Amino acid sequence: MVSGAVGSVEVTPVQAAQVVVGHLVPGMPWMSDGSLTPLQDQAVWQFRIPRVLLAGLAGAGLALAGALMQVTVRNPLAEPYILGVSSGASVGAVLVIVLGSAAVGGLSLNVAAFAGALVACGCVAALARKNGALSPTRMILSGVALGSLFSAITSYLTISTDAQNVVSVLFFLLGSVSAATMPNLLGPAIALGVSCAVAAGLARSLNALMTGDESAASLGVDATRLRAVLLVVASLLTGTVVSVAGGIGFVGLVVPHVARICVGADHRRTLPVTVLGGAVFLMAADLLARTVAAPTEIPLGILTAIVGAPFFLWLMRRDGADRAGLGR
Amino acid sequence: MRVEIDRVGVTLGGREVVHEASFVVEPGELVGLVGPNGSGKSSLLRTLYRAVRPSAGAVRVGGDDVLTLSSREAARRVAVMLQDPSTEFDLDVYETVLLGRGPHHSSFGRDTAQDVAIVEEALRNTEVDDLGGRMVATLSGGQRQRVMLARALAQRSPVLVLDEPSNHLDISHQHDLMSTVRGLGRTVIAALHDLNLAAQYCDRVVVLAAGRVVADGAPAAVLTPDLIRATFAIDVRVLGDPPVLAFRPLPRAVTRTSAPVPSST
Numbered sequence: 001m002v003s004g005a006v007g008s009v010e011v012t013p014v015q016a017a018q019v020v021v022g023h024l025v026p027g028m029p030w031m032s033d034g035s036l037t038p039l040q041d042q043a044v045w046q047f048r049i050p051r052v053l054l055a056g057l058a059g060a061g062l063a064l065a066g067a068l069m070q071v072t073v074r075n076p077l078a079e080p081y082i083l084g085v086s087s088g089a090s091v092g093a094v095l096v097i098v099l100g101s102a103a104v105g106g107l108s109l110n111v112a113a114f115a116g117a118l119v120a121c122g123c124v125a126a127l128a129r130k131n132g133a134l135s136p137t138r139m140i141l142s143g144v145a146l147g148s149l150f151s152a153i154t155s156y157l158t159i160s161t162d163a164q165n166v167v168s169v170l171f172f173l174l175g176s177v178s179a180a181t182m183p184n185l186l187g188p189a190i191a192l193g194v195s196c197a198v199a200a201g202l203a204r205s206l207n208a209l210m211t212g213d214e215s216a217a218s219l220g221v222d223a224t225r226l227r228a229v230l231l232v233v234a235s236l237l238t239g240t241v242v243s244v245a246g247g248i249g250f251v252g253l254v255v256p257h258v259a260r261i262c263v264g265a266d267h268r269r270t271l272p273v274t275v276l277g278g279a280v281f282l283m284a285a286d287l288l289a290r291t292v293a294a295p296t297e298i299p300l301g302i303l304t305a306i307v308g309a310p311f312f313l314w315l316m317r318r319d320g321a322d323r324a325g326l327g328r
Numbered sequence: 329m330r331v332e333i334d335r336v337g338v339t340l341g342g343r344e345v346v347h348e349a350s351f352v353v354e355p356g357e358l359v360g361l362v363g364p365n366g367s368g369k370s371s372l373l374r375t376l377y378r379a380v381r382p383s384a385g386a387v388r389v390g391g392d393d394v395l396t397l398s399s400r401e402a403a404r405r406v407a408v409m410l411q412d413p414s415t416e417f418d419l420d421v422y423e424t425v426l427l428g429r430g431p432h433h434s435s436f437g438r439d440t441a442q443d444v445a446i447v448e449e450a451l452r453n454t455e456v457d458d459l460g461g462r463m464v465a466t467l468s469g470g471q472r473q474r475v476m477l478a479r480a481l482a483q484r485s486p487v488l489v490l491d492e493p494s495n496h497l498d499i500s501h502q503h504d505l506m507s508t509v510r511g512l513g514r515t516v517i518a519a520l521h522d523l524n525l526a527a528q529y530c531d532r533v534v535v536l537a538a539g540r541v542v543a544d545g546a547p548a549a550v551l552t553p554d555l556i557r558a559t560f561a562i563d564v565r566v567l568g569d570p571p572v573l574a575f576r577p578l579p580r581a582v583t584r585t586s587a588p589v590p591s592s593t
Contacts, residue, residue: 071417074417217399264419265417
């Protein structure tokens with residue numbers, strides 16, 4: 001509501017709430033009695049609310065994907081982009097920006113980015129497979145190597161294009177939720193819903209996987225199969241978010257750690273806190289992104305790092321961080 | 329529950345580390361698996377909990393090939409006390425032991441009062457009930473080993489596999505562990521380094537050398553000075569009553585591969 005109220009068109013939080021309720025529940029008196037101007041209504045319902053919702057969905061999605069990737073490769077440095085998802089998406093998006101939609105078969109920027117993300121993930125999965133099993137180390141290394149390759153392509157495309165395109169490219173690379181509309185919320189919403197359901201069902205198995213492959217086997221969890229499921233879920237979720245909101249950094253790496261510091265590493269507690277925390281963090285970051293330097297907007301990815309990094313470092317230094325395995 | 333190792337072969341990285349190993353563990357029996365480093369003890373045990381797929385033969389638990397069981401059913405039949413858990417993302421002691429209840433739950437199953445009771449009993453039996461809230465990574469090797477035993481006990485499976493269960497334990501906890509395990513009445517297979525411990529607590533001892541079963545029988549019949557000298561390349565005398573094995577290194581010139589089988593003791 002606060003986010004709905006803040007912006008160049010003046011709206012009070014109460015009015016913002018009235019707009020939302022008015023659109024959801026038909027027949028509310030304030031929608032027709034002239035107490036809200038059409039401009040206010042439009043600003044809240046068509047621009048600010050989709051934007052807030054996208055920030056929430058993207059934050060929750062990236063944080064969840066990060067938590068899943070960290071346990072998949074059993075590495076605290078893992079994040080949603082570790083398998084080259086964002087660099088793959090960037091190539092897709094930048095191709096559209098630089099060469100135009102027609103050059104890539106008429107795909108829109110969002111679809112091209114999603115396709116790029118899937119291609120990257122598919123490559124990593126294929127390269128990391130050996131004897132039918134996905135090795136965590138090979139996943140990380142092929143992800144990093146392919147990521148560099150894709151970044152190089154993106155950089156080349158960026159540097160060889162017109163100056164006006166560079167800003168669009170940068171905006172995508174750093175991530176932003178400013179282009180949100182109600183229809184393009186659908187993809188991330190579905191992906192997040194499905195991922196949350198799958199993750200909730202797997203929480204116990206994730207705890208077992210955390211203690212090692214052999215240990216997981218002795219607890220009745222097939223690490224190879226679980227890892228494949230997690231890879232698919234985390235990649236689709238990340239790909240969907242990145243294709244709409246660009247490469248917002250930091251959320252997927254840090255929010256899961258913050259959740260572990262707060263409630264411990266048992267996934268049955270960590271995952272819900274991660275999802276909620278990611279949503280709240282990114283909504284707050286977006287609110288700052290469009291108010292701090294108003295009327296100019298700061299790309300969201302810059303803000304998440306500027307605000308998030310010091311906060312995380314402070315949290316990490318506290319005693320409670322031992323709970324997240326950060327005590328060593 | 330009966331465990332049958334039937335002509336099992338294990339190949340790792342193209343090298344056969346276990347060759348046609350066969351033996352049976354009857355329900356309620358405590359069987360010690362002994363053999364020098366690299367003899368294939370751990371590899372053979374891994375086939376029991378499906379961490380390794382045998383390249384030949386079959387492992388049957390309760391009459392079924394373990395590979396035909398679902399992962400969860402296999403874990404309800406066989407629990408394993410592993411050496412060291414991975415602690416990149418650390419759980420506390422209570423949460424770790426609670427993992428043992430996982431195979432008994434469906435995807436969305438919640439912990440029941442029975443789970444809590446079983447976990448608390450396992451914590452008490454292994455004397456780690458005072459460590460409940462400690463993170464596993466902060467424990468000593470011996471404490472961690474007891475937590476891993478508690479986790480395996482909480483699994484409440486009829487078959488228990490122990491891989492070097494006592495290597496970090498002090499002498500009194502070694503004996504506590506073996507008599508606790510003995511008193512469970514479950515079918516137990518334990519890879520052991522300490523031959524005296526094996527002799528004292530096991531119903532039977534299976535000796536593995538270079539991936540093959542070279543002896544299988546009651547400890548007194550199997551752990552003879554001749555066999556020990558041939559398998560472990562160490563001189564040994566049997567002292568006292570109850571008998572205790574006293575070891576003495578062989579002269580330097582005698583290598584492990586050419587250890588002689590002496591004519592008498």
